Amino acid sequence: MKFLYFPGCSLKNYAKKYEDSALAVAKHFGIELIELKRWNCCGVVYSLASDSVFHCIGAVRDLIRAQEQVGETGNDKLVTLCSMCYQVLASVNHRLANDPSALETLNRFMDEEEDYLGTIEVTHFLTVLRDYVGFDKIREEVKRELADLRVAPYYGCMLVRPKEVAIDDPEEPVILEQLIESLGAYPIDYPFRTECCGSYNVVVNKEVVKTRVLRIISPLFRARADIIVTVCPLCTFNLEYGMKLASRQLHGKKIPVVYFTELLAFALGLDNVLDKTTLEIFKKYM
Amino acid sequence: MKVMNKMTVAEVVEEEKKPPIKMVRIYIMGREYLVPEGLTILKAMEYAGYRLVRGVGCRAGFCGACATVYRLKDDYRLYTALACQTTVQDGMYLVQLPFVPAKKPRYDIEKLKPDLSAILKFFPEVTRCVQCNTCTKVCPQEIQVMDAIQAILRGDIETAAHLTFDCVACGICSMRCPAEIVHYHVFQLVRRLYGKYIAKPSKHLRERLKEIQEEKFKEELDRLVVAGPTEWKKLYAAREIEP
Numbered sequence: 001m002k003f004l005y006f007p008g009c010s011l012k013n014y015a016k017k018y019e020d021s022a023l024a025v026a027k028h029f030g031i032e033l034i035e036l037k038r039w040n041c042c043g044v045v046y047s048l049a050s051d052s053v054f055h056c057i058g059a060v061r062d063l064i065r066a067q068e069q070v071g072e073t074g075n076d077k078l079v080t081l082c083s084m085c086y087q088v089l090a091s092v093n094h095r096l097a098n099d100p101s102a103l104e105t106l107n108r109f110m111d112e113e114e115d116y117l118g119t120i121e122v123t124h125f126l127t128v129l130r131d132y133v134g135f136d137k138i139r140e141e142v143k144r145e146l147a148d149l150r151v152a153p154y155y156g157c158m159l160v161r162p163k164e165v166a167i168d169d170p171e172e173p174v175i176l177e178q179l180i181e182s183l184g185a186y187p188i189d190y191p192f193r194t195e196c197c198g199s200y201n202v203v204v205n206k207e208v209v210k211t212r213v214l215r216i217i218s219p220l221f222r223a224r225a226d227i228i229v230t231v232c233p234l235c236t237f238n239l240e241y242g243m244k245l246a247s248r249q250l251h252g253k254k255i256p257v258v259y260f261t262e263l264l265a266f267a268l269g270l271d272n273v274l275d276k277t278t279l280e281i282f283k284k285y286m
Numbered sequence: 287m288k289v290m291n292k293m294t295v296a297e298v299v300e301e302e303k304k305p306p307i308k309m310v311r312i313y314i315m316g317r318e319y320l321v322p323e324g325l326t327i328l329k330a331m332e333y334a335g336y337r338l339v340r341g342v343g344c345r346a347g348f349c350g351a352c353a354t355v356y357r358l359k360d361d362y363r364l365y366t367a368l369a370c371q372t373t374v375q376d377g378m379y380l381v382q383l384p385f386v387p388a389k390k391p392r393y394d395i396e397k398l399k400p401d402l403s404a405i406l407k408f409f410p411e412v413t414r415c416v417q418c419n420t421c422t423k424v425c426p427q428e429i430q431v432m433d434a435i436q437a438i439l440r441g442d443i444e445t446a447a448h449l450t451f452d453c454v455a456c457g458i459c460s461m462r463c464p465a466e467i468v469h470y471h472v473f474q475l476v477r478r479l480y481g482k483y484i485a486k487p488s489k490h491l492r493e494r495l496k497e498i499q500e501e502k503f504k505e506e507l508d509r510l511v512v513a514g515p516t517e518w519k520k521l522y523a524a525r526e527i528e529p
Contacts, residue, residue, distance in 0.1 A: 012440040013402065040417045040436040058417035112423055 001132055002073040003123075004066050005033035008085035009041050015082070015233035017275050021261035022081050022125055024273040028141070029133045033079055034072055036065045044084060045200070046091040053102045053109075059092035060106050064113045066120045076121050079128055081261070083158035083232040090122040090165035124159060124167050126175050126231065126260070135182035142183055143269035149185040149285055151263065152225040152255070153177055154216070155194045156235040170194070176229060176260060183267040188223045192216040197238040206245060213242025220255055227281060228257045256281040310376040327354055327369035327380060340384035347371045350454030350470075353383045353426075353461075366424040366458045386457030388468040393475070400483035402441040409472045412438060414465035421459035421469060427452045431459050431469055438476060446473070447480035 011019040026033050039062050047055035066078040080086040096103040097118050107115040129138065153176035160166045160173050168175045173194065180187040195216050198209035217239070220228070230236045239257045243250060258278055265273050266282045274282075293301070308323040312330060319334040328342060343351030352369040359377030369382060391408040398404040405412060412435055421431035430449050437445040450473040459469045497503070513521070 009436075009440040012442065038430075038433060040432065041415070041439055043417070054416060054418075057419075061417055061419065110419065112419065 001030065002032045002034060003075070003077050003079045003128065004069055004073055005035050005079045006039055006042070006062060006066070006085060006089065007035060008080065008082040010082055010084075010233040014237070015259075017278065018081055018233060018236075018259045018261060020273045021259060021265040021270070024270045025261050025264045025268065026125070026128075028268055028270060029129075029137070031128065031132065034069070036062070036069060036078075038065050042085045042088040043092070044088065046088045053106050056092045056095070056102070056106060057110070059089050060096070060116050061110065061113065062089060063093060063120045063122075064110070064116050067116060068114065070120070076119050077123050077128075078120050079123055079125055081125050081231075083124070083156060084234060086122065086124045086167075087158040087165060091162075093118070093120065093122050094164050122165075124231075126159070126179070127167050129179065130175060135178050138179070138264075139182045139184075142267045144184075144267050144285060146183055146185040146267060146285055150188055150224055150226045151180045151185045152188045152190060152217075152220050152223070152228045153180060153193055153260075154228050154230050154235060154239070154257075156230070156232050157194065157196045157199075159231055160194055176231070179260060179264070180229065183263065185263075185267075188220065188225050190219045190223055192219070197235045198242070199234060199238070202234075202238055202241065206241075209238050209242045210245040213239055214246050214249060217243065217255060221253065225255055227263070228255050229260045229263055230257055231260055310374055310378075312374050312376075312378045312380055314380050316379075321374060323374070325374055327356070327367070327372050327374055327378075327382075328352055330374045331369070331380070331382060336382075338382065341369070341382040343370075345370045348454060350456035353386065353456040353458045354380065355383065355458070355461075356380050366426060366462075368426045368454075368456060371426070383457075383461070386461055388457065388460055388471060390471055395478055395482055398479060400443045400479040402438065404479060405438050405472060405475065408475065409468065411465060411467050412472060415439065415467065416465060418464060420462045420464070421467075424458050424462050426456060426458065427454060429453055434473065434476075435467065435469065438472065443476055443479050444484050446476045447484070450476065 007019055023033060041058055042062060043055055043058040049055070063078070070076055078089070080089060096106070096116070103116065103118060155173055155176065160168055160170045163170050171194075177187040192215060196212060197216065198212040201208035217228070228239060230239065236257050236259065243254050247254075258281060262274060262278050265271075266278075266285075271279065309320040310323050312319055312321055312334075314331060314334055314336070319330075321330040321333045325333060328338065328345065331338060341352055341354075343349035345352075347368055347370060350368070354367050354369040354372070356365050356367070357363065357379045358365065358375060393408055398407075415432070415435050417432060417436070419432045421435070422429070422433070425431050429452055434446045434449040437449065453470055453473050455470040455474070457470055460467065463469065510518070510521075
């Protein structure tokens with residue numbers, strides 16, 4: 001099965017291991033993720049200004065690029081990995097579907113491109129795994145015994161909010177837990193898995209990130225979490241950086257953070273796509 | 287303007303047989319002029335009496351000094367071009383840009399790494415790109431300017447260097463950018479980083495440098511220095527020219 005794929009800037013840069021592991025997992029299950037031939041930054045943050053469409057331009061241009069290439073897959077889906085990219089692209093798509101005049105303004109402004117018709121469906125790789133591979137199929141393919149591995153799923157905000165674009169129930173998401181279970185590992189239930197990591201406050205006010213991360217991970221020590229699994233490069237950065245900032249409060253304790261695709265790749269035995277640090281984290285379970 | 291008193295009668299008769307030169311109406315900084323059809327914008331301005339000191343350079347489309355903006359009658363668009371490469375049209379509203387003000391940072395290429403960090407250090411404003419693509423639309427060299435900025439943002443220096451190879455640094459993109467990016471200086475840094483750190487070293491250049499160091503051409507050069515103008519002219523006329 002083929003899908004168009006939007007990587008986003010972080011996955012080509014700081015979060016290369018997210019992309020590498022995801023592409024390997026997709027290939028393992030016979031899914032071909034075709035990277036858009038041309039793409040630009042999604043816009044990073046979905047603008048809530050209702051009287052301006054300027055900050056939608058980047059996302060719409062990417063949706064047009066996808067529209068230009070739909071012939072290659074035979075479906076309208078555009079798969080993302082970074083949850084910020086997912087949220088921006090899906091939110092812009094949702095807004096334009098409900099605001100024809102905004103779509104017309106954008107199409108008139110971008111007169112060097114073909115008109116965006118609003119037919120692309122933005123989706124996340126997790127959804128693809130659930131709907132087109134299936135957790136049963138994933139269970140069958142697991143190569144490693146992970147029963148002792150206690151995994152804390154961390155959703156952050158972007159995949160499950162707002163509800164119009166949420167990939168799962170915004171209050172009680174289960175998709176990561178189901179995935180972790182299908183790998184034979186133990187998903188830890190804890191209260192702050194959809195709390196915000198502090199996001200871009202890391203640039204202007206590190207204290208915010210430190211406080212948020214302390215709050216998010218505080219129950220995880222007592223719950224004996226071995227690793228935290230994430231879906232977002234910024235969440236990953238903030239969790240790791242926040243633990244560093246709070247090392248005094250945490251008495252130097254840390255919980256390793258990996259992308260869900262890295263855990264998947266390890267469970268499937270695709271060790272060659274994992275980097276040294278990640279393999280070190282999983283060493284005990286080899 | 288024909289200078290009548292220098293022509294013979296026969297020449298005047300011959301001249302008047304030719305079809306009249308078609309003139310077009312243009313407006314330079316709001317003032318109306320009639321200029322012959324087929325002139326470039328640069329020549330039309332000179333025909334109208336302007337003496338261009340800045341905003342003009344090689345007159346061959348390479349140096350990027352003659353960036354220009356114009357509008358056409360009954361058309362809302364603001365067009366951009368190199369004035370030496372574009373002919374005038376009837377109803378053109380013209381002005382010549384003398385210069386594009388832009389920060390030109392100094393850096394030591396030896397101390398930079400070929401990645402996003404180098405760019406952000408000197409041009410942090412590239413992150414303000416909102417993908418409006420105006421830069422691409424106005425580029426007289428038809429470079430995918432916005433795509434190059436986007437490649438830089440994901441750390442892909444090589445793609446950015448290739449995309450911007452044809453840049454003549456006219457600066458029009460930077461005049462139109464709502465994020466106030468100075469694209470042509472960014473791209474110059476990108477290509478320098480590419481040349482220094484990413485591009486494969488040229489085998490031919492290495493060989494030639496070795497030949498120079500071994501003084502392979504010294505004798506020939508010494509001979510030239512003392513040959514004198516007559517000999518130089520002869521050699522120049524007989525030189526090899528690539529087809």
